[in-house]
Amino acid sequence: xxxxxxxxxxxxxxxxxxxxxxxxxxxxxxxxxxxxxxxxxxxxxxxxxxxxxxxxxxxxxxxxxxxxxxxxxxxxxxxxxxxxxxxxxxxxxxxxxxxxxxxxxxxxxxxxxxxxxxxxxxxxxxxxxxxxxxxxxxxxxxxxxxxxxxxxxxxxxxxxxxxxxxxxxxxxxxxxxxxxxxxxxxxxxxxxxxxxxxxxxxxxxxxxxxxxxxxxxxxxxxxxxxxxxxxxxxxxxxxxxxxxxxxxxxxxxxxxxxxxxxxxxxxxxxxxxxxxxxxxxxxxxxxxxxxxxxxxxxxxxxxxxxxxxxxxxxxxxxxxxxxxxxxxxxxxxxxxxxxxxxxxxxxxxxxxxxxxxxxxxxxxxxxxxxxxxxxxxxxxxxxxxxxxxxxxxxxxx
Numbered sequence: 001x002x003x004x005x006x007x008x009x010x011x012x013x014x015x016x017x018x019x020x021x022x023x024x025x026x027x028x029x030x031x032x033x034x035x036x037x038x039x040x041x042x043x044x045x046x047x048x049x050x051x052x053x054x055x056x057x058x059x060x061x062x063x064x065x066x067x068x069x070x071x072x073x074x075x076x077x078x079x080x081x082x083x084x085x086x087x088x089x090x091x092x093x094x095x096x097x098x099x100x101x102x103x104x105x106x107x108x109x110x111x112x113x114x115x116x117x118x119x120x121x122x123x124x125x126x127x128x129x130x131x132x133x134x135x136x137x138x139x140x141x142x143x144x145x146x147x148x149x150x151x152x153x154x155x156x157x158x159x160x161x162x163x164x165x166x167x168x169x170x171x172x173x174x175x176x177x178x179x180x181x182x183x184x185x186x187x188x189x190x191x192x193x194x195x196x197x198x199x200x201x202x203x204x205x206x207x208x209x210x211x212x213x214x215x216x217x218x219x220x221x222x223x224x225x226x227x228x229x230x231x232x233x234x235x236x237x238x239x240x241x242x243x244x245x246x247x248x249x250x251x252x253x254x255x256x257x258x259x260x261x262x263x264x265x266x267x268x269x270x271x272x273x274x275x276x277x278x279x280x281x282x283x284x285x286x287x288x289x290x291x292x293x294x295x296x297x298x299x300x301x302x303x304x305x306x307x308x309x310x311x312x313x314x315x316x317x318x319x320x321x322x323x324x325x326x327x328x329x330x331x332x333x334x335x336x337x338x339x340x341x342x343x344x345x346x347x348x349x350x351x352x353x354x355x356x357x358x359x360x361x362x363x364x365x366x367x368x369x370x371x372x373x374x375x376x377x378x379x380x381x382x383x384x385x386x387x388x389x390x391x392x393x394x395x396x397x
């Protein structure tokens with residue numbers, strides 16, 4: 001190990017030791033970091049805070065506010081490959097802005113026709129998680145009262161919130177929750193619940209179109225909701241990319257560490273066989289910039305993958321590792337085509353998980369205890385929701 005590599009490892013290890021209690025959602029990121037570092041020959045425990053405070057908001061009746069018109073997705077002639085958010089974000093007028101509203105009804109009393117998002121609040125001070133909430137397309141927030149969900153846990157006893165980023169189906173009509181020894185599926189349009197026994201410490205859930213994929217620490221399964229049968233898949237449940245609904249055949253993963261050449265996009269053919277591996281490269285990034293490692297679920301849209309991760313960035317003083325960023329990868333080649341540089345000052349480790357693409361080409365990602373929208377083609381970044389600390393799952397848009 002040379003001096004540069006040793007410095008990088010020591011720096012990242014000290015960054016991840018934080019003198020406070022972990023938020024519940026942090027254990028999943030810690031698990032991902034442990035697995036990636038085992039492959040690199042180092043072990044670390046990442047303790048992650050969910051930042052931000054709480055704000056009391058009054059419920060607003062009526063339909064959600066219409067988002068302002070946005071221009072068609074066309075690349076700005078001089079849009080840089082590396083982009084940065086403004087110091088102060090503008091408001092996108094997104095319907096997700098109502099995620100923090102007060103609960104207006106129980107789901108059992110007022111089922112939704114379609115859910116825009118699920119939200120499980122987590123107290124930033126105590127790490128205590130509340131009940132899951134459902135934001136309907138009518139703008140009302142319901143409480144998911146038809147089932148009592150336990151935190152997920154692994155074999156070592158680490159716990160995380162029941163709501164996962166992949167819990168809500170793309171059409172917003174169904175929610176799935178991994179539990180120890182079973183999978184719970186809720187019909188949000190009828191407030192019905194079905195349980196599927198499946199042995200293991202289940203922690204992951206992802207919808208691939210209408211296919212439901214669940215997993216424990218090491219194994220992914222495709223669950224047949226008609227029969228309850230589960231078949232093993234060869235994909236890593238930690239690094240599985242959420243496919244867009246129209247592409248539910250082949251499965252993609254993004255994982256590894258760039259330091260040993262292991263960071264790669266892998267495509268697992270629906271027909272079976274060995275995966276196709278494409279190393280993640282710097283692509284069009286300027287010299288000194290690199291995507292080092294990823295966290296959270298990648299999100300596919302066409303041949304692009306939106307992915308949060310840790311970066312190396314360049315400045316007049318040289319390069320700096322351990323920064324936060326959101327990248328767009330070419331799923332066919334592994335090249336980084338755009339990078340939103342979020343820096344590291346004032347940001348918790350693993351702060352900025354990606355939650356999906358919008359219909360007009362924006363990427364939704366965590367930002368300052370809320371949500372932001374980034375348009376890679378132009379560099380525009382706007383706020384979609386504020387003060388929603390906890391776990392989120394967002395329907396396809």
